[in-house]
Each structure stands twice: as C-alpha cells, then as structure tokens.
Amino acid sequence: MDTDFDSMTHPDYPTLFSPIRIGGVKVANRVCHVPTDISSANADGSVNARVIAYHEQIAQGGCGLIIVGASTPDKATGRPTVTCLAVDEDPMIPGLGELAEAMHRHGARCAVQIQHPGRQAAWPRTGLMSASDQLVDLPGSAGHEVVYAEAQAKGKAIREMGVDEIYGLAEKFAEGAWRVQQAGFDFVELHGAHGYLIAQFMSPYVNRRTDRFGGSFLNRMRFVLEIMARIRHKCGRDFPIGVRYSGEEWVDGGRTIRESVRIAQLLEEHGAAFVDISAGIFEAPGTVMDPMYYPQGWNTYAAEAVKKAVKIPVITSHSLRDPEYCERLLAEGRADLVGLSRQMIADPHWANKAYARKPEEIRKCISCLVGCWQESLMIKRHMRCAINPAIGDERFLHIARAGARRRLAVVGGGPGGMEAARIAAMRGHEVTIFERSGELGGAILCCCVVPGKNKMKWYADWLRLQMRKLAVEVRFHASPEPDALREFDAVIVATGGRVARPSIPGIDSPRVVTFQDVLRCHMTKCEFHPGDKAPPVECGASVLIWGDHFGAADAAEKLAGQGKQVTLVTEHRDFALWMEPCHRDVMLKRFRQGNGEGLAGKPFPHPVKVVSRSTVTSIGEDGEVTLMDAAFTKSVLRADNIVLASVEPEGGLYGRLLEAGMRAALIGDAARVRNLRAAVTEGANIGLTIDADLQLNANRALVSNVPTEVTL
Ligand SMILES: Cc1cc2nc3c(=O)[nH]c(=O)nc-3n(C[C@H](O)[C@H](O)[C@H](O)COP(=O)(O)O)c2cc1C
Structure with a gap:
C-alpha cells in the first residue's frame, strides 16, 4: 500500500529517495546494497550473528534494497568463499x-543472490566444474590459491559438466530459491556475472560447448x-x-554490450523482475x-544501454560513492x-547520512580492496575493511564510554x-595528537598526489573532520620525547616508517x-599543504627507484606519468607481489603502457622497467648505478x-617511553611496516583499550578491564 510520505520529496536527492516498485514489491528508495559475499557465515553455510549484524546495519542505515551476497545452492561442489x-x-x-x-524491521526489502562458482x-x-574444460589462472578471484606463484605455475584444472549434471544443478538452484522464499525474502537474484558458473555458460569466451548448452x-x-x-x-x-550479469566481459572474444x-530483453521476456548490470570476468x-x-560510475554506461531496451528496473554499480553523483x-x-x-562496507549509514x-x-x-578482499576473502578469512573497523568486529558498533x-x-x-x-575521544578521553609535520594525514598524503589514487584524500578529509568534531587537540611541528609527555596517562606511538638509507658508496x-x-x-591551493612546504623534487629524465613498497609503486606511477624513463629495482622475484591483485594487475598493465x-x-609515454632479484651496490657521481643480482652478477x-x-619502522620513542616507566603502545608502521588496514585496525583497537584501569601486561601490551581479582 502506498502511503502519504511517498509523495514527500527530498530537497537534495529527490530521485535517490523516491520509491520504486520491483516485481510488485515496493522499495522505499533507490539505494541498493549489491550482493557482497562477506564470507562470515558458519562453516556449514548457515547464518550467524555476524551475518545478521552486517546486514542489519545496512538496513538500519536506510538502504532500500539489500541483496545478500553469493549463497551456494550446492556446497559439496562449489563455495565461492569458504564461509559463504x-x-x-x-x-x-x-x-x-x-x-x-x-x-525488514528497518524498512528494507531484501533478496538473496544464489551463486554457484563453478571454476x-x-x-x-579440486574437481572444479564449468561449461567447458579449461586450465585457467585467475589472480584476483577468491578461488585463487593464496600463493599466487604456485597457482600460476599449476593453473587450475577444470572439467566440462555433463548434461545431466547441468539439469541437476538447475534443480538445486530452484530448491535454493524456494528456501529463500520460505525464509521470507522479497526476491531472489541469480549471479550470472564475474565469470561464476551461470556466467561461464553465458560467456562466448568461456563456453566452448557444442551441445544445446x-x-x-x-x-x-x-x-x-x-x-x-x-x-x-x-x-x-x-x-x-x-x-x-556483466555488461561487458572485457576480454578478447568475450561478451560486449550489444549482446548484453x-x-x-530475453530475461524480461522470460519474466525477470529486474536486472543488475555489473562488469567483467x-x-x-x-x-x-x-x-x-x-x-566514479565508469560502468554506468552499460546499465544505461540496457535500460533503453527494457521496462524492468535496472541496477547500476561500480565505484559509486557520492550521493550527489x-x-x-x-x-x-x-x-x-x-x-x-x-x-556500504566502509559506511553502512551512507543512505542515512x-x-x-x-x-x-x-x-x-x-x-583499496585490502580489507574486504585481499586480506579476507582471498586468504579464506571473514570479511574486514581497511577503514571501518566495525566490519566483522562488533565491539566497534556501540562504543561505550570509558570508566x-x-x-x-x-x-x-x-x-x-x-x-x-x-x-578514544568518542569514549570520552581527552586526546592530543603530536604531529611532526604541519598537517594531518601521514603516509596517505603521499598517495593523494599519485594520478588515479587521489581517492585516498577522501579518507584523510574524513579523519580530519572527525578530529575537529571530537575536539582532538593537534600540536603541529612537534616530536616530543618522554619528558614532555609525562602529563599524559598513556602515549600511543604512531610515528610510522622512515625511508631506509643503506650505507653503500654514493x-x-x-x-x-x-x-x-x-x-x-605540489598543488598550490591544496588544503594539505597550506604553503609551508617545499615543493616536490623534480627528477631528471631517467630515474631508478630502489625498493618494493607502496612508496616505490606510487613514485613510479607519478614519475612515469610525467614522461620519465623509470626503472624499478626489487630484490624479490617480481615487483609488488604484496599488492592487492586487482590493483597489481592494472598497475602492471600501465607499466607496459596499457591501462586497466x-x-x-x-x-x-614510456614503459616502466622492473629489474628483479637485484639490489644497488653503489651510486657514482655521474649517475652510474651498480646493480648486483641473486647470482652475484654485476651490471x-x-x-x-x-x-x-624502502621503509623501516620508526618506533624508537616507544622503547624510550617504556624505559622511562610510562604506559605506551606501539601501532602501525612504527611497529612493523605494513599497510593502511594494519595501522587503522591497531589504532582502533588501542583507542578501545584505554580505560580506567590501564595496565601493561607481560607482552608489554596495554590492557584494561582485566578480571577484578587481577592487579598487574
Ligand atoms: C568483498 C566483496 C564481496 C563481493 N561479493 C559479491 C557477490 O557475492 N556477488 C556479486 O555479484 N558481487 C560481489 N562483489 C562485487 C560487488 O557487488 C560490486 O559489484 C563491486 O565491488 C563493485 O562495486 P562497488 O564499487 O560498489 O564495490 C563483491 C565485492 C567485494 C568487494
């Protein structure tokens, strides 16, 4: 039944917050959580409190339609993630x-996406099945082995499904949909995107069968x-x-938008209630x-093309972030x-805000894909987020005030x-940040200036806004030593890493x-750099970058973008093996003068060269750099x-604080050089730890709320 408030128009987002009917079911607004396998179910695939907490947050956050992520109709033959x-x-x-x-209790409509992963x-x-026999290596998929090198060498053997097997599985999909309906969901969605089993059949690239399928x-x-x-x-x-399904598969011989x-049209003829247009395999x-x-919105052209040809609702996705957009x-x-x-992972209250x-x-x-993909689903863990610590850790949902x-x-x-x-400030503590430079942001500030990576600035801006709102005091150009910190109850050392300077000639x-x-x-009006900073160093036409860290990748991208001849020297068998694979895939294509x-x-304009398994042994006055490889050969x-x-931890202050008998914690790169997710997670954890009875345990970690009988 339509209600009066349907006619209420939102002053800023009148279309976004207008209702829509899908297959006879009314959805309150146009915001859809597209399916996300959070890989947090029980080992048998049943729902648990964590799965409920994640989806309930998004419903409470005002999302109109929530499509629960890939759910298998047959776990014996295929789970897209180990705890889907x-x-x-x-x-x-x-x-x-x-x-x-x-x-439902927060007004959302909901669906379950049924998916068989096939290959x-x-x-x-082992024993993976698909539309056709294949040997395929798919870095970037959660079904890919943890050790990429090994997987690359072996590939994955995949067998073609028999016809009886196909009909049998179709029946299992239907059984699964019936269970979804029994459970009270409003819709069911079939996953025909991203190269999973239905997509394998639909794809002219993957499907090499000659029978009726x-x-x-x-x-x-x-x-x-x-x-x-x-x-x-x-x-x-x-x-x-x-x-x-995917508007385009983006592979030679794959489906293009015409067929999509x-x-x-065919799905509409066969009674589909909506289509959800994704991208790629x-x-x-x-x-x-x-x-x-x-x-933002690079894939919307595909939904747009489809929408012109059908009357059923069309969902678009991929990198949508701004409500205004x-x-x-x-x-x-x-x-x-x-x-x-x-x-929705980074902020389930997107619609409410x-x-x-x-x-x-x-x-x-x-x-960044580090928390939600690389360090969770790809390595067979529950889903996390680099910037939202509450994902998968409900301690952060309702933060109690400290004692x-x-x-x-x-x-x-x-x-x-x-x-x-x-x-810590949300818990009522009085917090002062000491920052050695003239701005907040740390390592994020380096990424902001790399073409294609300036989304990092969003997060820096958001954190800075929170500092202002929570009245966190910030003292710039300050690198205090223990004596200057004695007035504090505890000190968190988050000094990050410093560039390593190996002692070699030159x-x-x-x-x-x-x-x-x-x-x-170098942007004169950039808010990060109000003018008290030296401009970036301008490099000559040829540059050698020595290291295998975010800084090396980002410097290579910036300098290559300026037209420099860039050579990267890494001691590993290849550059950036630590990098999230979807990013690495695109970066390497750019290095080879292509693009994602x-x-x-x-x-x-020039390719970026990588010299692997090598190190620099000396640097001459005239720019002659001597390299030595793993076989001790010099060039x-x-x-x-x-x-x-190369970066090394800069956490010396922590040791000096402990020596001075003060309570201190060491987090992020200052403890061990890793990434944004590690720094943010450790920051969040220590913020939650500080309480009335703060103590150092035998691991030299700060703890609080220990049992009443324990005094440390
Ligand atoms: C952790 C994670 C799990 C995902 N699980 C699914 C899934 O189960 N089914 C699906 O169709 N797409 C899945 N996707 C793809 C997303 O639905 C979405 O298409 C993609 O992330 C791009 O859109 P976004 O920028 O809004 O994230 C997943 C993406 C991520 C990051």
Missing part, C-alpha cells in the same frame, strides 16, 4: 528467516533460463527473480573489483537504482594515530632523493636520479 552462505539444505531456512527479519570455487579446491546465443542462455523456469515452477510466478542488451580482475584507478545519474534516467557494495543532508559525514570507500576520562597523547597524525584518537649523492620528496604535494580494461588513455645502469623507496 548456503541455501542447499532446509536447516538453513530458520537462520535465513532471522536474517530477512533483521532487515572459481574457493572450496573444494553452448554455441549460439540462445544455447548459452539455456542454463539461466532453465533455472528461472524451475524457480517459477517451485516458487510460483509472483516470486520476483532478478539476474545480475539482448540478454536483458576474472580474466580482467580490475573490472570486477575496480581498484582506485577507476572513476548518484542522484544525478538516476535523475538523468541512466539507471533505476544505484548499487553500492564496498561503500545523505538523507540527513550530511554527505560530508560519509566515510567514502577508497576502493574514567584519561589524558592521552598520540604521537603521529597518520591514519593509525587519528583512528586511535577518534575512538648514498649521499645529491642525485639520491626519497619517494617522499617525489610525492610531496574500461579505462581510457595510456597514461605512460651498470645510468640514472639522473635514484629514488630510495
């Missing part, structure tokens, strides 16, 4: 029912249409079915999980709903230090600079500048 949800047994129904209720199964790891367009569509027919038979015609428009991982390089694309009629996955006209409060996802107000010093105003300050040459010198912001699929332009290279890009 399962819909393959009736005992799953009660848990799914609680999940639906948790979303991309994370579990089991391969070859022609209709034959390739037969599997998904068969599943839809069986669902309707089991669940009735009124239970709405949506289908997600035909698919939408894992041969082009950057299009499935678009890294930082991809601009989303409003515009909906108002222009390019899609019917905006689909947000990672944005836009609705309350406080868009600046949104913690915008920076598309007593403490005075807390945070030394270092990078992301870890600011996150520690934020959580290290003090004026040609030698650091990645920080190169990545200094779907991205316009070739950003570098010489000429470079106008040498950029030092």
Whole structure:
C-alpha cells in the first residue's frame, strides 16, 4: 500500500529517495546494497550473528534494497568463499528467516543472490566444474590459491559438466530459491556475472560447448533460463527473480554490450523482475573489483544501454560513492537504482547520512580492496575493511564510554594515530595528537598526489573532520620525547616508517632523493599543504627507484606519468607481489603502457622497467648505478636520479617511553611496516583499550578491564 510520505520529496536527492516498485514489491528508495559475499557465515553455510549484524546495519542505515551476497545452492561442489552462505539444505531456512527479519524491521526489502562458482570455487579446491574444460589462472578471484606463484605455475584444472549434471544443478538452484522464499525474502537474484558458473555458460569466451548448452546465443542462455523456469515452477510466478550479469566481459572474444542488451530483453521476456548490470570476468580482475584507478560510475554506461531496451528496473554499480553523483545519474534516467557494495562496507549509514543532508559525514570507500578482499576473502578469512573497523568486529558498533576520562597523547597524525584518537575521544578521553609535520594525514598524503589514487584524500578529509568534531587537540611541528609527555596517562606511538638509507658508496649523492620528496604535494591551493612546504623534487629524465613498497609503486606511477624513463629495482622475484591483485594487475598493465580494461588513455609515454632479484651496490657521481643480482652478477645502469623507496619502522620513542616507566603502545608502521588496514585496525583497537584501569601486561601490551581479582 502506498502511503502519504511517498509523495514527500527530498530537497537534495529527490530521485535517490523516491520509491520504486520491483516485481510488485515496493522499495522505499533507490539505494541498493549489491550482493557482497562477506564470507562470515558458519562453516556449514548457515547464518550467524555476524551475518545478521552486517546486514542489519545496512538496513538500519536506510538502504532500500539489500541483496545478500553469493549463497551456494550446492556446497559439496562449489563455495565461492569458504564461509559463504548456503541455501542447499532446509536447516538453513530458520537462520535465513532471522536474517530477512533483521532487515525488514528497518524498512528494507531484501533478496538473496544464489551463486554457484563453478571454476572459481574457493572450496573444494579440486574437481572444479564449468561449461567447458579449461586450465585457467585467475589472480584476483577468491578461488585463487593464496600463493599466487604456485597457482600460476599449476593453473587450475577444470572439467566440462555433463548434461545431466547441468539439469541437476538447475534443480538445486530452484530448491535454493524456494528456501529463500520460505525464509521470507522479497526476491531472489541469480549471479550470472564475474565469470561464476551461470556466467561461464553465458560467456562466448568461456563456453566452448557444442551441445544445446553452448554455441549460439540462445544455447548459452539455456542454463539461466532453465533455472528461472524451475524457480517459477517451485516458487510460483509472483516470486520476483532478478539476474545480475556483466555488461561487458572485457576480454578478447568475450561478451560486449550489444549482446548484453539482448540478454536483458530475453530475461524480461522470460519474466525477470529486474536486472543488475555489473562488469567483467576474472580474466580482467580490475573490472570486477575496480581498484582506485577507476572513476566514479565508469560502468554506468552499460546499465544505461540496457535500460533503453527494457521496462524492468535496472541496477547500476561500480565505484559509486557520492550521493550527489548518484542522484544525478538516476535523475538523468541512466539507471533505476544505484548499487553500492564496498561503500556500504566502509559506511553502512551512507543512505542515512545523505538523507540527513550530511554527505560530508560519509566515510567514502577508497576502493583499496585490502580489507574486504585481499586480506579476507582471498586468504579464506571473514570479511574486514581497511577503514571501518566495525566490519566483522562488533565491539566497534556501540562504543561505550570509558570508566574514567584519561589524558592521552598520540604521537603521529597518520591514519593509525587519528583512528586511535577518534575512538578514544568518542569514549570520552581527552586526546592530543603530536604531529611532526604541519598537517594531518601521514603516509596517505603521499598517495593523494599519485594520478588515479587521489581517492585516498577522501579518507584523510574524513579523519580530519572527525578530529575537529571530537575536539582532538593537534600540536603541529612537534616530536616530543618522554619528558614532555609525562602529563599524559598513556602515549600511543604512531610515528610510522622512515625511508631506509643503506650505507653503500654514493648514498649521499645529491642525485639520491626519497619517494617522499617525489610525492610531496605540489598543488598550490591544496588544503594539505597550506604553503609551508617545499615543493616536490623534480627528477631528471631517467630515474631508478630502489625498493618494493607502496612508496616505490606510487613514485613510479607519478614519475612515469610525467614522461620519465623509470626503472624499478626489487630484490624479490617480481615487483609488488604484496599488492592487492586487482590493483597489481592494472598497475602492471600501465607499466607496459596499457591501462586497466574500461579505462581510457595510456597514461605512460614510456614503459616502466622492473629489474628483479637485484639490489644497488653503489651510486657514482655521474649517475652510474651498480646493480648486483641473486647470482652475484654485476651490471651498470645510468640514472639522473635514484629514488630510495624502502621503509623501516620508526618506533624508537616507544622503547624510550617504556624505559622511562610510562604506559605506551606501539601501532602501525612504527611497529612493523605494513599497510593502511594494519595501522587503522591497531589504532582502533588501542583507542578501545584505554580505560580506567590501564595496565601493561607481560607482552608489554596495554590492557584494561582485566578480571577484578587481577592487579598487574
Ligand atoms: C568483498 C566483496 C564481496 C563481493 N561479493 C559479491 C557477490 O557475492 N556477488 C556479486 O555479484 N558481487 C560481489 N562483489 C562485487 C560487488 O557487488 C560490486 O559489484 C563491486 O565491488 C563493485 O562495486 P562497488 O564499487 O560498489 O564495490 C563483491 C565485492 C567485494 C568487494
């Protein structure tokens, strides 16, 4: 039943917050959580408290339609992640029912996405099935082995499914949909995107069959249409079915937008209630999980093309972050709903904050993929987020005030230090940040100036806003020693890392600079650099970057973008093996003078060269750099500048504080050089630890709330 408030128009986002009917079901607004497998279910695929907490947050956050991530119809033959949800047994129904209720009670409508991973199964790891026999290596997929090198060497053997097996699995999809309906969900969605099993059948690139399930367009569509027919038979015609698929596969011989428009028309004819237009297959991982390089809404053209050809609602997704941008694309009629996955992970209250006209409060996802993908699903863990510590850790959802107000010093105003300050200040502590430079942001500030990585600035801006709102005192140009910190109850050392300067001949040459010198912001009006900073170092035409760290990658991108001849020297077997694979895939394509699929332009005029398994042994006056490889063979290279890009922890203050008998904690790169997620998680944890009875335990870690009988 439509209600009076349907006619209420939001002053800033009238289309975003207008209702829509999908398959006869009314959805309160146009904000959709596109399916996200959070890999946090129980080992048997049943719902647990963590799965409910995640989805309930998003419903409470004002999202109109929530599509629960990939849920397997047959866990014996394929789970997309090791702890995905399962819909393959009736005992799953009660848990799914609680999940639906948790979303319904906050006004959201909800669906479950049913997916069989086929060749991309994370579990089991052998006996994988697909439309066709293949040997395929898919770095970037969660079904990819943890050790990429090994996987690359072995590939994954995949067998073609028999016809009986196909019909049997179609029946299991229908059974799964029936369970979803029994549990009280409003819709079911079929996952035909990203190279998972349905997509494997639909794809002209993957599907090499010659029987009735391969070859022609209709034959390739037969599997998904068969599943839809069986669902309707089991669940009735009124239970709405949506289908997600990729507008383009972004691989040679793959599907392009032309056929995707035909698919939408065919699905509509066969009764689909909506289509959800995604991108890519894992041969082009950057299009499935678009890294930082991809601009907001780059994939919306695909939904737009489909929308022109059908009457059913069309969802668009990929790198949508600003409510204003989303409003515009909906108002222009390019899609019917905006689909947000990672944005909901970074901030489940996205819709509420836009609705309350406080868009600046949104913690915008920076598309780093480190927490939600690389360090969780890819390595078979529950999902986390680099910038939202509450994901997978409910201690951060409702932060209680501390037992007593403490005075807390945070030394270092990078992301870890600011996150520690934020959580501690929310708990009522009085917090002072000491920052050695003239601005807050730490290592993030280097990334902001790298073309394609300026989304990092969103997070720096958000943290700075929180510091202001929480009245955290900031003392700039300050590097205090223990004596100056005695007035504080505890000190958090978040001093980050410093550039390593190995003692080799020529290290003090004026040609030698650091990645920080190169990545200094040069925008005169940039708020990060109010003018009290030296400009970035301008390098000569040829540059050798020595190191294998974020700083090395970022300096290479900036300098190559300026047209320099860049050579990277790494002691490892290849450069940036630590990097999130979708980012690495796109970065290496750029190094080879290409770009990520779907991205316009070739950003570098010269290729970036990588010299692996090597180190620098000396630097001559004239720019002659001597390299030595793993076989002790020496070679010489000429470079106008040498950029030092190895980082080591700078946590000496911590030891001095402990020696002075003070309570201290060491977090982030200052403890061990890692990444943003490590710094933010450790910052959040220590912010939550500081309490009335703060003590140092035998590990020299700060603890509080120990049992009453214990005094340390
Ligand atoms: C951790 C994670 C899990 C995902 N799980 C699914 C899934 O189960 N089904 C699906 O269709 N897409 C899945 N995706 C893709 C997202 O739905 C989305 O299309 C993609 O992340 C790009 O959109 P975004 O920028 O809003 O995140 C997942 C993405 C991430 C990061």
